[in-house]
Amino acid sequence: MDTASFLAPQLTTTSQDEASSFTFNGYPFCLHPWFEGFAEDRAASASRSHSEAEKRRRDRINAQLATLRKLIPKSEKMDKAALLGSVVEHVKEMKNKTMEISKYIMIPTDVDEVTIDYVNDEYWSSTNKDKFLLKASVCCDDRPELFSELDRALKSLRLTTIDANITSLGGRIKAIFILSANNSVEGGICMNTLRESIKVVLTRIATSCSTTGSNYRIKSKRQRFFLPSY
Amino acid sequence: MDTASFLAPQLTTTSQDEASSFTFNGYPFCLHPWFEGFAEDRAASASRSHSEAEKRRRDRINAQLATLRKLIPKSEKMDKAALLGSVVEHVKEMKNKTMEISKYIMIPTDVDEVTIDYVNDEYWSSTNKDKFLLKASVCCDDRPELFSELDRALKSLRLTTIDANITSLGGRIKAIFILSANNSVEGGICMNTLRESIKVVLTRIATSCSTTGSNYRIKSKRQRFFLPSY
DNA sequence: GGAAACACGTGATCC
DNA sequence: TGGATCACGTGTTTC
Numbered sequence: 001m002d003t004a005s006f007l008a009p010q011l012t013t014t015s016q017d018e019a020s021s022f023t024f025n026g027y028p029f030c031l032h033p034w035f036e037g038f039a040e041d042r043a044a045s046a047s048r049s050h051s052e053a054e055k056r057r058r059d060r061i062n063a064q065l066a067t068l069r070k071l072i073p074k075s076e077k078m079d080k081a082a083l084l085g086s087v088v089e090h091v092k093e094m095k096n097k098t099m100e101i102s103k104y105i106m107i108p109t110d111v112d113e114v115t116i117d118y119v120n121d122e123y124w125s126s127t128n129k130d131k132f133l134l135k136a137s138v139c140c141d142d143r144p145e146l147f148s149e150l151d152r153a154l155k156s157l158r159l160t161t162i163d164a165n166i167t168s169l170g171g172r173i174k175a176i177f178i179l180s181a182n183n184s185v186e187g188g189i190c191m192n193t194l195r196e197s198i199k200v201v202l203t204r205i206a207t208s209c210s211t212t213g214s215n216y217r218i219k220s221k222r223q224r225f226f227l228p229s230y
Numbered sequence: 231m232d233t234a235s236f237l238a239p240q241l242t243t244t245s246q247d248e249a250s251s252f253t254f255n256g257y258p259f260c261l262h263p264w265f266e267g268f269a270e271d272r273a274a275s276a277s278r279s280h281s282e283a284e285k286r287r288r289d290r291i292n293a294q295l296a297t298l299r300k301l302i303p304k305s306e307k308m309d310k311a312a313l314l315g316s317v318v319e320h321v322k323e324m325k326n327k328t329m330e331i332s333k334y335i336m337i338p339t340d341v342d343e344v345t346i347d348y349v350n351d352e353y354w355s356s357t358n359k360d361k362f363l364l365k366a367s368v369c370c371d372d373r374p375e376l377f378s379e380l381d382r383a384l385k386s387l388r389l390t391t392i393d394a395n396i397t398s399l400g401g402r403i404k405a406i407f408i409l410s411a412n413n414s415v416e417g418g419i420c421m422n423t424l425r426e427s428i429k430v431v432l433t434r435i436a437t438s439c440s441t442t443g444s445n446y447r448i449k450s451k452r453q454r455f456f457l458p459s460y
Numbered sequence: 461g462g463a464a465a466c467a468c469g470t471g472a473t474c475c
Numbered sequence: 476t477g478g479a480t481c482a483c484g485t486g487t488t489t490c
Contacts, residue, residue, distance in 0.1 A: 046477090051469050053479070057311065058467070064314035071321050079465060081287065084294035087317060091301050094324040107327070144393050151381075163374045166396050170327075279463090281484050287465070288482070309480060468486080474479085 106165060108172035113139045114203045116195045119178065132191070133162070134179040136198055140206035142173035153201045154179060157194070339402070343369045344433045346425045349408065362421070363392070364409040366428055370436035372403035380405065383431045387424070388412060 068087055069075050075083050098107070119133035138150065147166065154161060154177065163178040181194060298317050299305050305313050349363035368380065377396070384391060384407065393408040411424060 047470080049478090050471095054469070054481095055467085057480070060311040061314060062467095064311055064318055067318050068314065068321070071318065071325070081290040081294055081465095084291060084298065087321065088294055088297050088301065090321060091298070091317070091324070094321075095301070098324065098327070145391075147394055148391060161375075161378060164377050164396075165398055166394070168395055276462090277485080280486095283464070284466095284484070285482085292482095311480095462490100464489085466486105466488085468484105470483085470485105471481105472483100473481085475477105 106167045106174040106176065108139050108167060108169050108174035110172070111139070112141075112206055113137070114199055114206055116199045116202075118191075118195075128180070130183050131180050132183050134159070134177075134181055134195070134198070136177040136179055136202060137175070138177075138202050138206050139172070139174045142168045142171055146173065146205070147175075149205045150175065150177075150202065153205055154198075157198060157201065158182060159198070339369055339404075341369070342371075342436055343367070344429055344436055346429050346432075348421075348425075358410070360413050361410050362413050364389070364407075364411055364425070364428070366407040366409055366432060368403075368405045368407075368432050368436050370403060372398045372401055376403065376435065377405075379435045380407075380432065383435055384409060384428075387428060387431065389428070 065080060065083060069078075069083055072083065072086050072090055075086050078086060115135075115137045117135045117137075119135050121133055124131075124133055136154070140146075151161070158181070160180040161177055162180050164175065166173065166175040168174075179198075181191075183191075295310060295313065299308075299313055302313065302316050302320055305316050308316060345365075345367045347365045347367075349365050351363055354361075354363055366384075370376075381391070388411070390410040391407055392410050394405065396403065396405040398404075409428075411421075413421075
């Protein structure tokens with residue numbers, strides 16, 4: 001067999017099986033079982049990967065359900081629907097509880113935040129023409145003397161603290177100050193400038209948690225102070 | 231055909247089909263298709279009730295999942311596993327938050343109280359030989375500028391506020407100050423004198439709630455400041 | 461036997 | 476097109 005006849009093979013189908021039996025340069029070939037097997041493999045592997053993927057999906061869902069079961073008391077013998085119902089109840093209940101608590105106290109969130117807003121209080125503005133109110137809200141990591149720093153910063157901006165509400169919880173702190181500022185210079189630009197100044201200063205304090213010069217690390221020992229008193 | 235023969239029918243199986251072909255009071259009956267249909271119906275109805283029951287079960291589970299989806303923010307486009315993962319996170323987070331709250335929150339009581347205690351902190355006393363720690367606890371009616379008054383009083387006694395934890399709840403306030411005092415004069419008598427001084431001063435502030443000269447009664451409006459911020 | 465609950469594989473649908 | 480998700484009907488087990 002020369003190279004040319006190999007490169008230009010003569011395909012001759014036989015009469016036995018027109019589709020898959022033929023001769024290749026005189027050698028008998030039968031593609032039928034191979035193609036059949038290939039087709040079967042393709043279908044089978046597709047089906048297999050499909051069912052395997054579906055099993056993985058089921059396992060993922062069931063793993064989360066198992067985790068939930070550990071978190072919810074008395075849910076060991078519940079079926080899936082009952083378990084999920086119990087989860088719904090728990091989430092609702094905790095949501096309500098948090099709402100209830102949030103009505104009375106501030107719960108620090110996990111995100112650092114400083115906001116400064118004007119406060120319109122009719123009584124205040126009617127009796128204090130030359131001053132206006134601001135509400136400064138700070139949420140950040142708690143640390144010793146954070147409070148003094150905030151206080152000093154507000155004083156340095158000639159702000160009077162009318163009211164303050166501070167809650168520290170789990171190493172986080174949320175503070176809201178009601179501030180009175182002199183309205184000596186008229187115009188919104190000045191008020192906005194002051195507002196921005198407050199924001200900048202408070203943000204700097206709020207975000208300098210670990211870089212403070214305080215060498216007394218009371219933070220890790222805080223529980224000792226507060227826990228025994230209730 | 232009389233009533234008796236109808237009530238006590240004579241069943242006679244034929245030779246053609248022993249099982250299902252017979253005569254009923256002379257009338258030829260063939261139960262075969264009926265029984266066959268019944269058998270088919272039984273199987274079919276069993277299968278149907280099975281699949282229907284299974285559908286009800288799926289619907290129950292999916293309904294709870296839909297409820298959970300409404301309760302969990304940002305879960306609209308999640309698949310089931312991700313949704314459940316998010317639920318797990320939320321439950322864990324809320325559990326932790328509740329634990330934290332119950333561990334740390336001070337709930338002001340209805341009785342006015344001022345207590346001053348020494349704090350023994352090994353680390354503090356080892357690194358601050360010339361100072362000692364006090365814990366001052368104040369529980370009284372809340373009012374504007376109570377805080378400033380307390381702060382001023384503590385400062386006037388040359389006390390440094392290392393840490394402060396204040397919670398106001400329902401018009402009452404509970405404040406705990408961790409104070410650092412100079413140990414310049416040796417001896418426990420002086421320390422006790424200071425302790426008594428602090429107590430007297432703080433008690434005076436705590437019990438002068440309604441007699442304060444502050445003419446701005448912000449108290450009834452406090453919630454306006456705090457509620458919208460969450 | 462039968463209802464309930466679960467896992468499984470499959471068809472359909474959507475990027 | 477393949478990969479991922481879902482609903483569905485079925486086989487199986489348990490009480």
